[in-house]
């Protein structure tokens with residue numbers, strides 16, 4: 001076992017070093033496979049003969065996209081629907097996250113069950129009432145309910161499960177799917193960082209701050225999977241930044257954000273209490289530099305900013321999913337890459353910078369579902385780009401054509417003519433003299 005662990009540690013270290021990303025490394029290793037086969041042809045024949053009784057002629061593989069040996073041949077990729085699919089939606093965008101995957105499932109030719117979230121009963125009722133009236137209810141069904149209904153659905157055999165929700169829910173879905181080898185797409189969450197590099201132009205700074213405030217407190221009051229979770233900035237810029245954030249928050253939401261009607265409330269009491277607990281950690285409370293007031297009756301939490309909360313506090317280890325923005329200061333913005341890489345892979349990374357070299361570094365040296373430069377959240381609206389996570393933020397992708405692909409199987413179809421026939425492909429291969 002120790003050999004396995006040591007090997008794995010070595011592989012992880014080698015991957016982390018970035019060595020396998022270079023084209024020259026890839027080419028050299030692929031060439032090495034060719035050399036391995038060519039230098040050892042006789043040994044390969046012998047091993048296959050010993051294990052399988054395989055004749056050397058059978059060991060050859062004709063190369064090419066459509067092998068010449070099989071001329072005339074045509075090949076095509078035919079998408080086919082997967083069958084009966086199950087879609088779980090989460091509550092924070094209860095209509096979009098139900099209809100977007102449903103559009104993919106329908107366009108690919110599947111029948112579908114949609115399970116909306118129980119935390120948004122008005123939206124779930126809307127879907128349950130309207131979908132059967134507008135769509136073919138023999139092929140598309142809405143089954144409403146909570147975790148109990150979700151659990152019952154997961155006991156069934158599906159041809160695909162598309163899940164939007166928490167990593168905890170994702171694990172439940174994946175283990176249920178494993179029983180039937182059902183493919184899954186998991187659209188999960190995580191902590192999405194935003195990097196704010198030094199910007200010299202005052203108007204760039206103003207725009208960046210507006211987009212940060214818009215991306216943090218705008219969509220669903222911070223309860224968004226691709227919302228900014230925390231902000232990385234150089235220490236020397238922190239106090240100016242906090243002043244600008246405060247001004248912009250005031251401009252967007254007024255003196256009393258709880259009365260502004262421009263920001264969402266917290267979805268329910270349980271999530272309100274979860275956020276209260278995060279904020280009531282004494283070390284976290286001490287880091288509040290703006291906001292922090294909680295309006296329990298209205299389930300509203302004021303836009304809040306923290307400056308350098310402890311990195312081991314829950315607010316910095318768990319997805320916040322609420323209107324609280326921790327600012328983490330660094331002595332050099334380059335450190336943001338190491339900071340991000342030392343945490344689970346996020347669904348999105350945002351970076352405000354004008355430096356092309358830094359942009360390239362962020363793209364090539366970090367891993368995330370998406371990277372957006374100089375704005376926030378807008379990648380969700382671009383159907384030409386795949387939307388999905390990596391690592392702990394999920395896997396699989398959707399939006400536009402990618403939604404169609406998520407619900408299709410790409411079947412390889414090859415068609416041959418009857419002539420010419422190349423006889424040497426068939427035994428007996430008496431002309432080939434065995435040397436073992």
Ligand code: NAD
Pocket residue numbers: 088089090091092093097115116117118145146147148149150151154164165166167168169170172186187188189190224225226319321347389394
């Ligand atoms: P959740 O996991 O609690 O619920 C998601 C769905 O799973 C709901 O329909 C729910 O009823 C069902 N469910 C929950 N527990 C279940 C169980 N034990 N058995 C069967 N079904 C169960 O997630 P949520 O609170 O609705 O959503 C918040 C999470 O979703 C956040 O982590 C957020 O980041 C993530 N999210 C991701 C995306 C994305 O596109 N990647 C979008 C929105 C939200």
